[in-house]
Amino acid sequence: MDCLEFRRLLGTDPRIAGAAAREHLESCPRCRDAYARAHAFEGRLSQALAVPVPEGLADRVLLNQLTGERQRRATGFRYGWIALAAAASLALAIGLVQRQRASAASIPDLVVAHVNGEEKPMLALRTPVASGEVKDAFTNRGVHLASVPEGVSYVAECPVGKYPTVHMVMPRDDQPVSVLYFPNYRVAAAQDFTRGTQHGREVRVADGTLVMLAENTAEFDALEHTWRNALEGPAQTAAGSR
Numbered sequence: 001m002d003c004l005e006f007r008r009l010l011g012t013d014p015r016i017a018g019a020a021a022r023e024h025l026e027s028c029p030r031c032r033d034a035y036a037r038a039h040a041f042e043g044r045l046s047q048a049l050a051v052p053v054p055e056g057l058a059d060r061v062l063l064n065q066l067t068g069e070r071q072r073r074a075t076g077f078r079y080g081w082i083a084l085a086a087a088a089s090l091a092l093a094i095g096l097v098q099r100q101r102a103s104a105a106s107i108p109d110l111v112v113a114h115v116n117g118e119e120k121p122m123l124a125l126r127t128p129v130a131s132g133e134v135k136d137a138f139t140n141r142g143v144h145l146a147s148v149p150e151g152v153s154y155v156a157e158c159p160v161g162k163y164p165t166v167h168m169v170m171p172r173d174d175q176p177v178s179v180l181y182f183p184n185y186r187v188a189a190a191q192d193f194t195r196g197t198q199h200g201r202e203v204r205v206a207d208g209t210l211v212m213l214a215e216n217t218a219e220f221d222a223l224e225h226t227w228r229n230a231l232e233g234p235a236q237t238a239a240g241s242r
Helices: 003-012 019-027 029-049 057-075 077-103 107-115 120-124 131-140 220-232 234-241
Strands: 154-160 163-172 175-182 191-195 198-205 208-214
Touching: 003 019, 003 029, 019 029, 029 154, 107 154, 107 163, 107 175, 107 191, 107 198, 107 208, 120 175, 131 154, 131 163, 154 175, 175 220, 198 220, 208 220
Parallel strands: none
Antiparallel strands: 154 163, 163 175, 175 208, 191 198, 198 208
16 A cells, blocks of 8 residues: 555545555554544544433423424414523533533543544554654643653554643553653642553653553553653653652
8 A cells, every 4th residue: 555545545534444554554654644643633523522412312302392382382482482492501501511521531531531442553553653753742742852762653642631642652562551641730649540451550740641551560660760751851850769
């Protein structure tokens, strides 16, 4: 598959599920960048449209419409529209409550949902991206890297819930670790967490929060140290460890 075929496929199906497309994605930095941009847009679009519909809402709206129609026949057209407006206001209020609940979700829950959603195919990538791509992603989020860790196979500027992040995948002994950095958001306290078969850690690093997610925690200590060096510099990391 060449770049033209890949871009055509990306325009019709951003998930890129075929083996040939995956092979091209790993070998072509420009198409990988195009994929990351398209995927980030799809993520923002999905978030904008992800307003859960309460169970039974359609039935309640139809019931209100029927009630309004009966009232219109009995008391005039005007009162029927008042009932419909009330039903619409109720549906809007329910949607706003659902959005508020979604925005209050914890960072671990948001990360798990993001990594296991449309971003899940990125866990299979193994070819390292250029260090400049990693540095540019952080720069675009307003973050300076003192150094760029090696072994990043995927990087994208992803919205996770209401938070802008830099999302990366770092393969370790065939066990991919998802690494996400939340600039300008500092978690109250470091913690390890478990969601199903996946384990995670969130910890303050520099002016933000670093979150790691994987099937096991074997690489977490080393990766935390690596990203502290990258985000805070070796001097600050050494001082903080004393």
